[in-house]
Amino acid sequence: MARRTIIQYKNKEDTSFLWFDPNIDSCDDTENTKTQQRLINSYVIFHSELEKSIACIKSIENEKIFLITSESCASQFLSR
Numbered sequence: 001m002a003r004r005t006i007i008q009y010k011n012k013e014d015t016s017f018l019w020f021d022p023n024i025d026s027c028d029d030t031e032n033t034k035t036q037q038r039l040i041n042s043y044v045i046f047h048s049e050l051e052k053s054i055a056c057i058k059s060i061e062n063e064k065i066f067l068i069t070s071e072s073c074a075s076q077f078l079s080r
Contacts, residue, residue, distance in 0.1 A: 017044040
């Protein structure tokens with residue numbers, strides 16, 4: 001049985017970009033979007049699951065967080 005290794009990257013910036021989109025993997029332009037975002041900030045986290053996004057936000061302590069999401073998904077975060 002093959003073992004999967006999960007690599008955790010340390011943020012070297014004082015800002016984290018978190019991109020939440022439940023359809024992120026269904027877009028043809030996803031890889032280009034990821035590349036473009038990393039030009040702005042090298043530490044960008046992409047999530048397609050709401051609960052994982054919320055857990056990620058709660059785990060960040062001493063950084064600013066920029067949440068990037070659609071208007072239709074924003075209310076899911078604001079209600080928490």
